[in-house]
Amino acid sequence: MTTTISGTEINVTEDGYLTDFSQWTPEIAKELAKNEEIELTDRHWEIIKWIQDRVNAGEALSIRGIKKSGVLDIKEFYALFPGGPLKLSTKIAGVPKPKSCI
Amino acid sequence: MKNLVILGAGTAGTMMANHLRPKLSKDLWNISIVDQYKTHYYQPGFLFLPFDTYTEEQVKKVGKKFIPKGVNYIQKKIEQIFPKENKVQLEDETLSYDILIIATGSKIAPEEVEGMKGKNWHKNVFDFYTYEGALALRNKLREWEGGKLLVHLTEMPIKCPVAPLEFAFLADSFFIKKGMRDKVEISYVTPLSGAFTKEKSAATLGYLLEEKNIKLETDFAIERVDNENNKIVDYGERAIDFDLLVTIPTNMGDDVIARSGMGDDLNFVPTHENSLQSKDHENVFVIGDATNVPASKAGSVAHFESETLTDNILLYIDGKPLKEEFDGHANCFIETGKNKALLIDFNYKQEPVEGTFPFPGIGPLKLLKESVFNHWGKLAFRWIYWNMLLKGISIPFVSRNMTTAGKKLD
Ligand SMILES: Cc1cc2nc3c(=O)[nH]c(=O)nc-3n(C[C@H](O)[C@H](O)[C@H](O)COP(=O)(O)OP(=O)(O)OC[C@H]3O[C@@H](n4cnc5c(N)ncnc54)[C@H](O)[C@@H]3O)c2cc1C
Numbered sequence: 001m002t003t004t005i006s007g008t009e010i011n012v013t014e015d016g017y018l019t020d021f022s023q024w025t026p027e028i029a030k031e032l033a034k035n036e037e038i039e040l041t042d043r044h045w046e047i048i049k050w051i052q053d054r055v056n057a058g059e060a061l062s063i064r065g066i067k068k069s070g071v072l073d074i075k076e077f078y079a080l081f082p083g084g085p086l087k088l089s090t091k092i093a094g095v096p097k098p099k100s101c102i
Numbered sequence: 103m104k105n106l107v108i109l110g111a112g113t114a115g116t117m118m119a120n121h122l123r124p125k126l127s128k129d130l131w132n133i134s135i136v137d138q139y140k141t142h143y144y145q146p147g148f149l150f151l152p153f154d155t156y157t158e159e160q161v162k163k164v165g166k167k168f169i170p171k172g173v174n175y176i177q178k179k180i181e182q183i184f185p186k187e188n189k190v191q192l193e194d195e196t197l198s199y200d201i202l203i204i205a206t207g208s209k210i211a212p213e214e215v216e217g218m219k220g221k222n223w224h225k226n227v228f229d230f231y232t233y234e235g236a237l238a239l240r241n242k243l244r245e246w247e248g249g250k251l252l253v254h255l256t257e258m259p260i261k262c263p264v265a266p267l268e269f270a271f272l273a274d275s276f277f278i279k280k281g282m283r284d285k286v287e288i289s290y291v292t293p294l295s296g297a298f299t300k301e302k303s304a305a306t307l308g309y310l311l312e313e314k315n316i317k318l319e320t321d322f323a324i325e326r327v328d329n330e331n332n333k334i335v336d337y338g339e340r341a342i343d344f345d346l347l348v349t350i351p352t353n354m355g356d357d358v359i360a361r362s363g364m365g366d367d368l369n370f371v372p373t374h375e376n377s378l379q380s381k382d383h384e385n386v387f388v389i390g391d392a393t394n395v396p397a398s399k400a401g402s403v404a405h406f407e408s409e410t411l412t413d414n415i416l417l418y419i420d421g422k423p424l425k426e427e428f429d430g431h432a433n434c435f436i437e438t439g440k441n442k443a444l445l446i447d448f449n450y451k452q453e454p455v456e457g458t459f460p461f462p463g464i465g466p467l468k469l470l471k472e473s474v475f476n477h478w479g480k481l482a483f484r485w486i487y488w489n490m491l492l493k494g495i496s497i498p499f500v501s502r503n504m505t506t507a508g509k510k511l512d
Contacts (some may be wrong), residue, residue: 014267062258063323074323078338085323086295087319097295097299098258099300100294101446102300102446
């Protein structure tokens, strides 16, 4: 399905994840973050960029991967994206959420 | 003489021995297979053991029975692989190989989470991914008087990713049958954002948890098990109480992979997802749960992989290019309780959808829909496993690559 965010029409899944990463822009990220009541700081942008790089390199994101990355620790990850950091950070970064087979 | 060595005589290794022995000349190729244990377990049966649906005898057999004549079966622990020297060190001998097949599977690693394998392990904190865990849980369930049951999944990937959900569904049926469902609160706790994370599955199966009155706790990344207060706690300090915790601990490849310096963070071996050749060594191939390919870790997947891998080993021996053929095909039954089950058939690219299987438009099995017939399919899988899968016999009408015929696609 499609939706319009900050004036641009984008393709998203039912639960609001971008299906086409090329449509992602920082403006869209800001809007998506606002919907989750998150104000994006410099640190958020660093993490978003890091997540995009990992996912686009074909890696599966996981809490374990974050822990081993040395980029940030899990407590900080929770502090930046309260409640469900993997779910929220991937949504804002415009990459697919971590999934199971069904 | 040349040597082909298979590491692990579980589902995948046993299949490869059966596929390859008739295809490789006995005058040219020795085949050896190594496993530390005498017993071969039917792991899908571990789902049923806790509920007294299967007996111990139904899930284990002597492994050697399934290894074909002309294959050298070595019951020893594998200490280390030296891929640069084409050698494998066992507990008291060293094997040289021309071709190596790694099929050492994956196993639970409860020590990865603080307190999980603590003083309450197999007392009120259980796994059912091991024979010992499933049996201990069966004994517990026989006498348990009820309370808060958590069915918990630590992190992905795990083998048979649907097993924890199936466990929750079967637990609901089990307690109804025992006349004590009102005494048990069942919650499903997952690090993912839902019990169903794929769009089609979420849309068609979302009703299941509600119907069975199973509570859902999502986005729970466990940090520790608090054994004093019987709680699990996540990194955000969210805590969930339990009386009985049934957890799927972190799944990892065997330590021998780490000792050999051949694995990723979780000891899975980097493997080409379409050819099953290892990424680092051209004469090393990897199959089953031991790979890092983004397919489900399941016996059915190992079965489809074994057909491609057999062809590729023969091509490799002839010095020809390998088939980039394996598509991540998986075919799994999902028990939903009350003698019903679902069936899913999917691959790397195609998520599970509704339809009929294996005959388009006819079935008799239904995809992504509950039916009694699917449940018989799950029970028949045990027979198929021992009598066809392990022996490397193709399942009639089910091909190694997934077909879209009979599937409802948009
Ligand atoms: C509860 C449960 C339910 C499941 N349900 C299903 C299902 O319904 N359908 C389905 O298709 N799949 C199911 N599976 C998954 C299936 O059992 C596995 O995917 C399959 O067994 C993988 O085969 P494998 O050969 O890769 O690994 P395994 O069968 O685990 O074999 C690995 C072998 O390597 C040996 N080994 C490892 N390291 C060493 C060492 N250092 N030295 C010597 N030997 C070693 C081990 O002893 C073992 O025998 C289920 C699994 C579980 C746990």
